[in-house]
Amino acid sequence: MKCERLDTDVLVVGGGNAALCAAIAARRKGARVLVVEAAPKFYRGGNTRHTRNMRCAHDTATETLTGPYTEEEFWDDLLRVTEGNTDEALAKHMIAASKEMLTWITEQGVRFQPSLGGTLSLGRTNSFFLGGGRAMLNALYLTAEKLGVDVLYDAPVTALEIDGGSFRAAIARIGGRDVRIAAKSLVAAAGGFEANIDWLKEGWGERAENFLIRGTPCNRGDVLKMLLANGVEAIGDPTQCHAVAIDARAPKFDGGIITRLDCVVFGIVVNRHAERFYDEGEDFWPKRYAIWGRLVAAQPDQIAYIIFDAKSLKLFMPSLFPPISADSIGELAHKLDLPVEALETTVGTFNAAVQPGSFDHTVFDDCRTRGLAIEKTHWARRLEDPPFYAYPVRPGITFTYLGTRVDREARMQLAAGGATGNMFSAGEIMAGNVLGKGYAAGVGMTIGSVFGRIAGEGAANHACN
Template sequence: MIDVLVIGGGNAALCAALMAREAGASVLLLEGAPRAWRGGNSQHTRNLRCMHEAPQDVLVDAYPEEEFWQDLLKVTGGQTDEHLARLVIRASSNCRDWMRSHGVHFQPPLSGALHVARTNAFFMGGGKALVNAYYRSAERLGVQIRYDAPVDDIELDGDRFVAAHISAREVDGKQYPAERIEARTCVLAAGGFESNREWLREAWGVNERGEWPADNFLIRGTRFNNGVLLRKLIDAGAETIGDPTQAHMVAIDARAPLYDGGICTRIDCVSLGVVVNCEGERFYDEGEDFWPKRYAIWGRLVAQQPRQVGFSIIDQKAIGRFMPPVFPGTTANSLEELASKLGLPVEAFVKTLQAYNSACVGDDFDHTRLDGCHTEGVTPAKTHWARPIDTPPFYGYPLKPGVTFTYLGLKTDDTAAVRFAGKPSANLFVAGEMMAGNVLGKGYTAGVGMSIGTAFGRIAGTQAAAAAGHRPHTASDGESRAIA
């Protein structure tokens, strides 16, 4: 019988598998996706948010624990477990050497307007390179890996894991029989339910306009996260945490593909202009804070607008100050022409832009800091980087909500154990997006999802190996002990 069964194939699952194997446990990892799509949402990531008290290798200046905590507290509005959040924050300071030992490389510090050279460590080659490095290391260490192996049921004896079930299936024209896989312990790291349209519809329901908002969502993340195991565990009585409508939801290009658009579908010029809905009206402060701290609120904001669409509007002055999107914007030499091309009500749109332009105050525009350029006399206000949109050509980018991962998950503690009726399971653990809601009740800040997955993946792997009778060989291997 295998010691540790890991269900999932992204960052958290791989961290768990590697830690369990390093502790001496036999490990089987089941990835539901084909090999070409392995890695879940982790393949679309770029960086890891890291606490550090002083400059460290690829990180400049300092990003101390309290600042990280305050950033998280602000974006979540206090909807976070402080003990688990601080555990993640501390773990983010000492994981990079371990990551490097498994083949992960980091870029030199970045500089510029995104303000992430201080807070985030970027993976050389992005998330796909990180995932590939972990898989190579897992194979080298003897972790058994199976692809096209979607687990659709979990067998429990009370609160104890017994076996995982895979239904009969066809892969590349070949039939595979149903399977029952036993293991001494199990780590669940199979992601949320963002690609389950019916569950999204159930969560979001019908709005006051008679629309089903979820029908207009794009899935920025992987198509394979359908929440089957999350639903099974909930039905089996596992304790849950989080709001099913809360998610890492980004306003992405409305022309993006339905699934797996990833980072490149983001529209990063929001803070440099204004955003209007399909009625030509602004609806939120575009300059509230630096973009890495606020980009992930815009998907939910757009989801609350009519038809779940928005439009990011800039002028020539903004060009060159943000990462160019994959799809070109709609251009025009007048605001009237731009509104017409975007299908917006011309009179309402022009009135909105004229009111905004007249309200702009300040002449010390600086997108690299919270500057003094703001609006007065319009609602909503724009707090920073407010400049009149008055220099043609004008640009418009259509927006839709892009769901990366959902926050409804399994409640856990600092051992990563799944909980039933207030009691932690002795051999069933959870990591990654299936428990991220313990730390992220709402909101997001760049790179924190990877921080959560790395911390709890390592804890879950260590704890699962210990429950199967294997202890880490060194203190550095025991992540849960090192950061407790």
């Protein structure tokens, strides 16, 4: 069968935030740009559809941000959550470039609103998209289309032609036909491999069968595998990822942010044996919420339960699903199919260990336990006001960190040494350069926006010169 042919200056593979920032930046540099998105138009945008904010350094308060967030503080936060597992030079380059992003992305039609409340505590550090991720995406697509960027949907890339570290063409499956797309530059922004359970199992084993995928089912890592097979250098650990505890009743794929639970700090978390296994009050939620997916993944059957009482019910944004409630801890244990005596003992022992203090979830308060094997160091209150509530949670994988190594120009590096000739990457597919482990709220969108813009401009400069 004869393969149809297209050609362009810059080919962008992917359809989310990073891809659109790259496409817009390349088009504004004068390049012809084609975006190929594996998903149908309604589901375009990958995980960006489910986001709500991005973290950028800024010097002063704005209409939507309550105060400054310096480059130094951003770096300290990133260093803390990654525990040093980051490319320092590249991360600091991203943070410095993030200062321009709020202005740049607003110029592309994206609008912001003041921070949401609850346990997020992000009013100073993170900018929230007016209308959420889908509205943000729609604004970027509208701008791209007005600029003359071409977009093909339902167009998964099935092969890459790479010669000596230089991109020649991609084969995409479009309308049941193979189409060869030649381009002078490539921007790979096709996400991670979190929706590929078999690939997850290579690192996690059978535990991955119990993982829920928060975002798109399209992120299977096909483009990443092709790039690595063609000599691009890998970076990152295949078991490291952005993983949070989400409602265990969420769908296997695409449940999105409405299945996330922000109530850990208000209660205790137990496993299927009704045992606590970590300090629920270790740090502010935006800096530590992403550790809970990995913690739950290490528990029997990869499930846990957040237990809290009536006084905390309205202090956080709820899940899509209602909490399970009961008038006593014993009744709650029955409903959760947990050992009744064990849960009653865990709660009773916890309550006895809670020290007097002034509860305030917006600061590191003095409400803590004393005498437990695993202390709760902040925001500890006795669970004694019925009804009692619980959310069952499982690991919710947002995106994986194994990806392509890049330099500060977002140019992919070769495993044999040196940079590729005309291949750039942005977003989740190269997030492991910045995120070796851990996560801070909004950083994924920062990586996508900053490196998307850098990649697009670099790809256009190469194509036009």
